[in-house]
Amino acid sequence: MTDTTAPRTTGAVAAGLATIAADGTVLDTWFPAPELVAEPGPAGTERLSAERAAELLGGGATAALGQDSRRGVEVVAVRTVISSLDEKPSDTHDAYLRLHLLSHRLVKPHGQSLDGVFGLLANVAWTSLGPVAVDDIEKVRLNARAEGLHLQVTSIDKFPRMTDYVAPKGVRIADADRVRLGAHLAEGTTVMHEGFVNFNAGTLGTSMVEGRISAGVVVGDGSDIGGGASTMGTLSGGGNVIISIGERCLIGAEAGVGIALGDECVVEAGLYVTAGTRVTMPDGQVVKARDLSGASNILFRRNSVTGVVEARPNNAVWGGLNEILHSHN
Numbered sequence: 001m002t003d004t005t006a007p008r009t010t011g012a013v014a015a016g017l018a019t020i021a022a023d024g025t026v027l028d029t030w031f032p033a034p035e036l037v038a039e040p041g042p043a044g045t046e047r048l049s050a051e052r053a054a055e056l057l058g059g060g061a062t063a064a065l066g067q068d069s070r071r072g073v074e075v076v077a078v079r080t081v082i083s084s085l086d087e088k089p090s091d092t093h094d095a096y097l098r099l100h101l102l103s104h105r106l107v108k109p110h111g112q113s114l115d116g117v118f119g120l121l122a123n124v125a126w127t128s129l130g131p132v133a134v135d136d137i138e139k140v141r142l143n144a145r146a147e148g149l150h151l152q153v154t155s156i157d158k159f160p161r162m163t164d165y166v167a168p169k170g171v172r173i174a175d176a177d178r179v180r181l182g183a184h185l186a187e188g189t190t191v192m193h194e195g196f197v198n199f200n201a202g203t204l205g206t207s208m209v210e211g212r213i214s215a216g217v218v219v220g221d222g223s224d225i226g227g228g229a230s231t232m233g234t235l236s237g238g239g240n241v242i243i244s245i246g247e248r249c250l251i252g253a254e255a256g257v258g259i260a261l262g263d264e265c266v267v268e269a270g271l272y273v274t275a276g277t278r279v280t281m282p283d284g285q286v287v288k289a290r291d292l293s294g295a296s297n298i299l300f301r302r303n304s305v306t307g308v309v310e311a312r313p314n315n316a317v318w319g320g321l322n323e324i325l326h327s328h329n
């Protein structure tokens with residue numbers, strides 16, 4: 001079983017560029033090189049002078065600062081300190097730093113507090129010109145047209161695309177819209193077009209992701225989430241068990257799991273194993289799937305003759321990941 005409990009002993013520091021709307025709302029903060037620091041000093045965010053920004057972020061940072069009248073925002077340089085990642089995020093800069101820590105692989109999913117993160121993130125229009133306050137979209141669209149530019153609004157959401165802020169090494173992402181900032185993609189991960197990875201979720205090793213990795217879900221090394229497969233989420237709709245998938249598992253196309261899987265498990269294509277699903281064991285005993293949560297070496301299938309969901313020892317190895325698909329990420 002994959003260990004998903006990362007140590008929670010440390011703080012973090014980063015310099016970055018923040019986008020501030022006309023009403024003072026922080027729309028985003030980009031931290032290009034966040035660091036974990038054991039004793040980082042008092043928590044908080046300070047604004048940096050142009051000189052200090054150039055020192056901490058590089059010379060190019062100075063030109064990025066200032067009012068952007070086209071978008072109706074100001075770009076400022078900041079330095080954010082988190083004294084303890086165990087404490088909940090205090091403001092928007094802090095929340096953004098934690099999302100960066102995940103996507104930079106400095107912290108694993110569940111390795112820090114993200115309590116109250118939704119309340120700290122503004123709903124933002126993510127556009128081809130950068131973040132824009134949702135109420136200003138039409139004004140900004142006109143400003144862009146006036147300069148012969150076409151404004152693309154790629155999403156209106158609290159989380160931006162990960163790849164606009166962090167591009168981790170050794171991964172392939174077929175459709176960048178499908179991976180939110182705060183996703184943790186280990187080296188060797190491929191996310192195909194139908195795949196999705198939420199914040200505080202992701203992979204711990206080489207994986208093929210053609211299905212959805214919901215918030216909080218972690219997938220172990222060598223596992224494959226088949227096309228359109230679902231890992232049940234906990235943020236909305238009543239699911240309350242945080243799911244993890246162990247190593248070398250296969251969740252078949254259009255299948256789903258509402259329980260944790262240990263290592264070397266297979267779920268038949270199209271079978272959704274919810275926590276309450278009654279599962280017939282090889283000896284005929286019927287158990288609820290939640291009683292098998294976290295167990296290894298199980299093949300779940302729906303008997304196509306009887307309709308009964310069965311658990312069998314997973315002796316028929318599914319062959320593992322196709323190495324060719326992962327060897328040049």
Ligand SMILES: CC(C)(COP(=O)(O)OP(=O)(O)OC[C@H]1O[C@@H](n2cnc3c(N)ncnc32)[C@H](O)[C@@H]1OP(=O)(O)O)[C@@H](O)C(=O)NCCC(=O)NCCSC(=O)CCC(=O)O
Nearest residue numbers: 210226227228252253266267268269301302303304305316
């Ligand atoms: C459940 C399994 C794992 C079973 O495969 P196995 O290789 O173990 O079994 P098998 O060799 O097919 O069959 C062994 C024996 O069991 C029988 N058998 C198999 N499934 C059965 C079922 N549901 N009910 C009753 N009997 C069944 C067979 O007929 C055979 O019988 P005899 O011994 O009597 O002959 C498979 O069917 C499956 O669902 N694989 C998932 C593949 C997948 O979805 N990959 C994701 C790719 S992602 C993708 O495709 C992207 C595209 C997309 O987006 O959709």
Ligand SMILES: O=C(O)C1=N[C@H](C(=O)O)CCC1
Nearest residue numbers: 172190192208210324325326
């Ligand atoms: O990793 C890839 O690339 C994959 N390609 C296949 C395809 O495009 O059909 C599907 C599985 C992964």
Ligand SMILES: [Mg+2]
Nearest residue numbers: 315316317318
């Ligand atoms: Mg077979």
